[in-house]
Amino acid sequence: MEYNVILAGVGGQGLITLARVIASTLLMNNVNSIIAETHGMSQRGGSVNVHIRVGDALSPLSPVGGTHMLVGLELIEAVRAAKYIRRDGIVLLNNYILKPGIPGVKMPSREELISVFKENNLRYYIIPAQKLAKEAGNVIVANIVMFGAMVALNEISGLDKSAAKEVLSGLRFKEINLRAFELGYKYVLEEFK
Amino acid sequence: MSSIKESKECMVRKVILLGNEAIAWGAIEAGVGFVSAYPGTPSTEVVETLARYAPKYKYHVEWSVNEKVALEAAYGAAIAGVKSLTAMKHVGVNVAADPLSTSAYTGVEGSLVIVSADDPSMWSSQNEQDNRYYGLRAFIPVLEAGSPYELKDITTEAFKLSSIMKHPVILRSVTRLSHSRIPVEIREPSEIKSKGSFKKNPAKYAVIPSHARKLRGEMLERWNRIEEYLNNVWYNKIEGDGRRLIITSGYAYSYVVDSLKYLNISDIKILKLSGMIPLPRKLVLKAMDGVDEILVVEELEPIIETLVKSLLYDENIRIPVYGKKYIPQIGELTLNNVLKGLSKWLDLEYPLSDVITVDGVELPPRPPVLCPGCPHRGTFFALRRAVIRSRVKPVYAGDIGCYSLGINKPFEAQDTIVEMGGSIGLANGFSHTLSREYLPIAIIGDSTFFHSGITPLINAVYNNAPMLVVVLDNRVTAMTGNQPHPGSGYNAIWEKANEIKIEDIARASGVKFVKVFDPFKIKESEKVILEAINYIKENNEVALVIAKRACSLLVSSMARRKGISIPTYKVDLDKCTGCGICYNAFTCPAIIPMEDGKAYIDESLCVGCGECVEICPFKAIIPSKPWTTEYESLWW
CATH class of the missing domain: 3.40.50.970 (Thiamin diphosphate (ThDP)-binding fold, Pyr/PP domains)
Structure with missing residues (x-):
């Protein structure tokens, strides 16, 4: 069995930390995973994808057209990565648009971006992760809010709440991260279940 | 974790x-x-x-x-x-x-x-x-x-x-x-x-x-x-059995194993090679026994494919060997392209053809950009202004580092980028072959200068190739994650080390015009660069300037780790006219245009460099959290 995930966002949003937290949580439950990430040049505010292959996979990249879950930390980047997702896949979206740092770009609207997932009849969930992260104490933990939401969806075996909280307790800024996790977790349960 | x-x-x-x-x-x-x-x-x-x-x-x-x-x-x-x-x-x-x-x-x-x-x-x-x-x-x-x-x-x-x-x-x-x-x-x-x-x-x-x-x-x-x-190591081995053989080089193995699962195929033999050079020929011949056809799966060049074909010729064995016919030669392997290649070779349907299309929305590109507070931004801004004022035609010979990003709008100040040290190296050729209305400007980082910039600089002085060399000294090898180098004053484990000064090397190499400036002070930087250009025009010699300011990413992360408050700036909306210089011509990612065109500074991104204060023609950018002596002390 394999379960493929792709995280899409902008360099600096904490995608690698999010992937490490996911892999560590899985490892606590003896589930292997491979993360593939990009360092160097593309990290400086550029478009970034992180792949996570959970279970029996040996190779590092989640397949286009064969990825079970897309987690978008930013809406433009989520749409850019939409080709990865399977028809029966799940999309988790941070309701947040970040303007690319180059002059004179034409920006798509929030509705246009979300319509991609709507029109393709995908199961998608919109999470106000920036807002919830601020509530938790710092906008920088929006990635952990999304992690809470992921765990609450209960789609990936081995990604459970108690292991997740144990992993988060080992981070620096433990309190803020745990609060962010709970807010994301609770949001999914209250809004979607 | x-x-x-x-x-x-x-x-x-x-x-x-x-x-x-x-x-x-x-x-x-x-x-x-x-x-x-x-x-x-x-x-x-x-x-x-x-x-x-x-x-x-x-x-x-x-x-x-x-x-x-x-x-x-x-x-x-x-x-x-x-x-x-x-x-x-x-x-x-x-x-x-x-x-x-x-x-x-x-x-x-x-x-x-x-x-x-x-x-x-x-x-x-x-x-x-x-x-x-x-x-x-x-x-x-x-x-x-x-x-x-x-x-x-x-x-x-x-x-x-x-x-x-x-x-x-x-x-x-x-x-x-x-x-x-x-x-x-x-x-x-x-x-x-x-x-x-x-x-x-x-x-x-x-x-x-x-x-x-x-x-x-x-x-x-x-x-x-x-x-x-x-021929006899655990990492080179034959797996499975069948009349078709796949030979894998290195981690191509992982994509082949995963692809075969998608295709639900088991009657195939795999020769996994993790020690592929030199080709273990005995093991390859053993794997070929009873095989009708071979596919070599390897990333990039057809190296194993060529070696296997040559081996078969030597052994007088005539079975088809395929490789780049099915597996791309350009770019990295992916599950998709290996799966596609295997499907075609095995004459099976490619199982991942149903892909979601995004036709309705036009997505803006998002190339990597210089970070908020990056000292290179100030250098590029000042350099562009000085070049315009001096009326020379610049040829920007760029180099490898974060400042390669100066290739993008609005700076467009990297006309060539080839290899480490190639900036000063190529400028040697430009200098001797272009007329004097052109000015070769070599842009090189501090670590790149130590790596490969010194010999071409000596060459330029020796063979008299007038050029402007701009060394962007952010004190560390920044692009790869802030490793110290000979100019940093620290060794690999961040103990104090002998510090070698770029200005000393330049002078010892025979450069007569050597000046250091602080790229956070943009007007002053522009003045120094202009002075250097005028020196080159008058004396037909090399001039070298050094923009010295530590990497803001390094300093801001040190500040966060040590709990030192990071200063920030804000926009005085009464004074801001929405001219857009700060977000269109200066393009700090922390400065964002609002609906009405006026600027807004995202204080969670701002690291307080203050470069924007000088470039705003309406003096609309003011401190919101002032510099402290602790923060000042982090820059070296």
Whole structure:
């Protein structure tokens, strides 16, 4: 069995930390995973994808057209990565648009971006992760809010709440991260279940 | 989190490691005693990790000035009988190619492992050269993990092979191995030996022609023994059975195994080669037994494909061998392209053809940009202004580093980027061949200057090639994650070290106009650059200016770690006219246009550099959180 995930966002949003937290949580439950990430040049505010292959996979990249879950930390980047997702896949979206740092770009609207997932009849969930992260104490933990939401969806075996909280307790800024996790977790349960 | 960086009981646990950390840990378990490297994506974290553990395990670790020196240092240590490792990105091996090419002639006493981290798809590089060729042409065996899970063990195997054969070994990695993360079981090292001895043996280690001729024969003999050895190792093996054979090179194995699962096929034989250079011919012939057709799956160039075809010719075997007919030669392997190739070869339907399309929305591009507070932004802004005022036609000879991003709008100040040191090097040619209305401007970083900028600078002074050299000194090798270099004043484990000043080198090289400026002070910077340009016009000589300010990413993260408050600025909306200079011409990512065109500063991104204060014509940018002496002290 394999379960493929792709995280899409902008360099600096904490995608690698999010992937490490996911892999560590899985490892606590003896589930292997491979993360593939990009360092160097593309990290400086550029478009970034992180792949996570959970279970029996040996190779590092989640397949286009064969990825079970897309987690978008930013809406433009989520749409850019939409080709990865399977028809029966799940999309988790941070309701947040970040303007690319180059002059004179034409920006798509929030509705246009979300319509991609709507029109393709995908199961998608919109999470106000920036807002919830601020509530938790710092906008920088929006990635952990999304992690809470992921765990609450209960789609990936081995990604459970108690292991997740144990992993988060080992981070620096433990309190803020745990609060962010709970807010994301609770949001999914209250809004979607 | 389970990382060796943060875990206290890591020695008994399975931990999540970055691929490069797994390589580092393999080296530690193998008993590495000497480590030297020049940073370069995707190789950097191998030695960064080894630097972290150096105080504990007492081996020598250094950031060398470039890859050639790094390899020479590791080679010297290996001649002294120590187990040594050097790591570099694929193009770094070009820099180190000279000593590399002779190291196989002499061999070593201890072991010499050269980690070459290649970058298929060019995620952070100027080309995607396939360094297995270096192994072939320099008679150095090449090992590569069959999947990220094998990284640590293949590293210890590289040391083992090198120790047994007394011969250098290339441990090849690629971006997707080095920058994967996997669970790894790690153990305490048995023995670290960082001191060796020197036994005089000039017949072996001084390659004057008469010695070299003899050594070449010995090298080829070792080469045969290495091939024999690679026929019988766990990492080269035959799996499954069938009338069709897939030969995999390195981590292509992982994509083949995963693809066959998608295709639900089991009657196929796989020859997994993780020690593929030299080609273990006996094992390949054994795998071919009873086979009608062969597909070679390898990333980039058809190296194994060519070797297998040549072997079949020699053995008078006539079965079809395919490779690049089905597997792309350009870019990295993916599950998709391997699966597509296998489907076509096996005449099966490609199982992942149903892909969601995004037709309705036009997505803006998002190239990487200079960080908020990046001192390079101030330098580029001032440079562009000075160039316009001086009315010269600039030819921006760029170089490798964060400042390569100056190629993008609005600066567009990198007309050429080729290799490390290529800025000053190419400017030598521009200077002699272009008319005087043009001004060659070489833009080079501090670490790149030490790496390969000094010799072309001396060349420019010696051969009198008037040019402006702008050294962007942000105190560290920034692009690869802030490693110290000879100008930083710190060594690889961040202890105080001898600091070599770029301005001293420039003066000693014969440059008469040398000035240092602070790129946070834009008007002053512009003045210094203009002065340099006028000096070149009047004297027809090289002028060199140094923009000196530490990397803001490094300083702001130090501030966060130490709990020092980061100063910020804000926009006085009464004064802001919405002219857009700050977000369109200066493009700090922390300054964002609002609906009405006025600027807004995102204080969570602002690091208080204050560059925008000077560029705002309406004095609308004011401090919201002032600088403190603690914050001031972090910049050096």
